[in-house]
Amino acid sequence: MIWLKKLRKNLTLSKAEIEGIQRYKLMQLINHAYRNVPYYRRLFDDHHVKPGDIRGVEDLNKIPVTDKAVLRALGREEISAANINIKECVDVFTSGSTGRPTTICFTREDYELLDFVYLRSFLENGLRFRHKRAFVLDPHSFDTKNRWYHRLGLARYVNISCFSDPEDQVQARLEAGPDFIHGYPSSLSQISRFMIDCGTNGISPSIVSTAAELLHRRDRERITRAFGVSPHDRYAARECGNIAWECDAHRGYHINIDTLVVEIIKDGMPAKPGERGDVVVTNLHSYAMPFVRYRIGDVGKLSEESCPCGSELPLMEIIE
Numbered sequence: 001m002i003w004l005k006k007l008r009k010n011l012t013l014s015k016a017e018i019e020g021i022q023r024y025k026l027m028q029l030i031n032h033a034y035r036n037v038p039y040y041r042r043l044f045d046d047h048h049v050k051p052g053d054i055r056g057v058e059d060l061n062k063i064p065v066t067d068k069a070v071l072r073a074l075g076r077e078e079i080s081a082a083n084i085n086i087k088e089c090v091d092v093f094t095s096g097s098t099g100r101p102t103t104i105c106f107t108r109e110d111y112e113l114l115d116f117v118y119l120r121s122f123l124e125n126g127l128r129f130r131h132k133r134a135f136v137l138d139p140h141s142f143d144t145k146n147r148w149y150h151r152l153g154l155a156r157y158v159n160i161s162c163f164s165d166p167e168d169q170v171q172a173r174l175e176a177g178p179d180f181i182h183g184y185p186s187s188l189s190q191i192s193r194f195m196i197d198c199g200t201n202g203i204s205p206s207i208v209s210t211a212a213e214l215l216h217r218r219d220r221e222r223i224t225r226a227f228g229v230s231p232h233d234r235y236a237a238r239e240c241g242n243i244a245w246e247c248d249a250h251r252g253y254h255i256n257i258d259t260l261v262v263e264i265i266k267d268g269m270p271a272k273p274g275e276r277g278d279v280v281v282t283n284l285h286s287y288a289m290p291f292v293r294y295r296i297g298d299v300g301k302l303s304e305e306s307c308p309c310g311s312e313l314p315l316m317e318i319i320e
Contacts, residue, residue, distance in 0.1 A: 004116045010258045011124070015312040022257045023056050025284040030054045033290040036081040039074055040292060057261055061270065065280055065293045072102060080105065080289050089288045092238050104238055110285040114241035117259050118234075121245035125232045126207050127180055133157040134176050134205075136169065136183030136191070162187040166194035173203050181227070182209040189219035192226030204228055211236055214318060235318050239291050240283035244316055249308050252315035260284050262316060263293070264302050273304040276319050 010018055031051045033040040044050065049062050071079055080086055089105040106114070119127075127133075135141075139161050158176040160169055162184055169191050173181070181188070181203075188210060195203070208223060208231040215233040224230045234245040235253050240260050244253035255262050261284065263270060266277035279298045283291040303315040 003113050004119060007113075007116055007120045007258070008123070011120075011311055011313070013312065015314070018258050018312060019057075022261065022284070025258075026057065026060075026261060026282065027051075027054065029282070029284055029287070029290060030292065032081065032287060033292055036083045037079060037290055038082075039071075039078045040290060057263075060261065060263065060282065060293055063293050065265065065278075065295050066291075067295050068102075068297065071294075076103075081287060084288045086288060105288045106286065107288045110287055113285050114259065117256055118236075118242045121232075121234055121242055121254075121256075122180075122207075122209065124245075124247060125209065126248075131179035131206065132177065133180040133182065134160060134173055134178035136160045136162050136181065136187050138162060166191050170195060170198075170200055170203070174200075178203075178205055180207045180209070181205045182211070185210045185213045185215040185219045185223075185231075185233070188223050188231070192219075192222045195226040196222070207232065209234065214320070235316075237281070237296055239294060239296070240281050240286065243281060244318075247307060247309040247311065251305060251307050252303050252317055254307065254311055254313040255316055257313060262302075264300055264316075265295075271301065273302050276301045279318075 010021065013021075034044050034051045035041070043064060043066075047062070047064060053059060053062055076086070084107060086105055089107055090111040092104045092106065092111075093102070133156070135157060137159070139159070158172065158178070160172045162169075164172070169187075188208065194200070203226075205227055206229065208227050208229050210223075210231045211234045215231065220231060220233075230250065232246045232248075233253070235243045237243060242256060243260060243262060244255045246253055261282040263280040263282075264275070264277040265271060265280050266275060271277035276299055279296045279300045281291065281294050281296055283294070298318060299320040300316050300318045303317060305315055307315060
């Protein structure tokens with residue numbers, strides 16, 4: 001909970017202060033990756049880059065971008081940190097867009113902190129520990145752990161398979177009476193269509209959250225009509241957790257620059273604000289298996305707009 005308190009406090013800081021946190025973490029990660037990860041030491045040396053050359057985000061273009069295909073082709077010992085016991089780390093499995101299974105590992109500290117980054121965005125969207133939650137996901141993604149606060153009636157939740165029939169999903173939600181619903185945009189849109197067509201009432205959550213897929217305008221409108229609240233979307237990846245999230249203003253996605261670096265690259269160079277390009281991420285909490293200038297495989301663009309919510313976290317848009 002100390003981490004969560006610090007993460008939430010970061011949202012009250014100025015952009016310059018948050019960028020200072022980002023810069024410090026970036027330099028620490030770069031030093032670690034060079035000293036302990038064979039792949040990055042070889043990559044840096046081959047391009048005549050030393051850790052001291054990277055003093056901020058503006059210096060990252062000195063390091064070549066790494067693609068998913070490159071990491072998949074390497075042995076685990078090549079991309080893992082030699083000074084960390086991988087057996088004590090948390091494994092995260094993802095098939096990715098190619099369908100090829102990949103195992104990512106995090107230190108327990110990094111894994112828990114990145115989990116708190118998700119929670120921070122939920123809390124900023126209005127989630128409270130007294131709220132009952134419903135998760136509409138692939139069963140492989142279900143959280144089934146019972147924690148001490150569940151016995152106190154806090155943060156209660158129900159898991160609903162996204163593969164169930166729409167009627168069964170609606171019935172499960174009616175029985176659960178959730179205050180908070182989280183799921184894939186396509187799943188929630190399908191359920192919303194069923195609810196609208198059947199005139200189903202009785203499901204009135206305070207918050208609806210979506211993730212893992214692009215939230216199209218038509219799906220947003222359908223979900224809003226069915227549940228009575230506009231969904232808060234979040235942009236995330238297994239390799240780095242919650243990348244960016246929507247606030248109540250829905251003016252774009254706030255980038256979590258205190259835990260990662262997001263670059264938009266076009267033709268090998270930084271794209272201008274408002275210009276679309278490849279999303280490249282550096283996860284500042286990926287010490288067991290560092291992700292430095294990692295091309296996610298999505299297309300987005302950065303925004304120079306200030307959000308009316310008051311947060312100094314910069315904004316981005318996700319295009320594809």
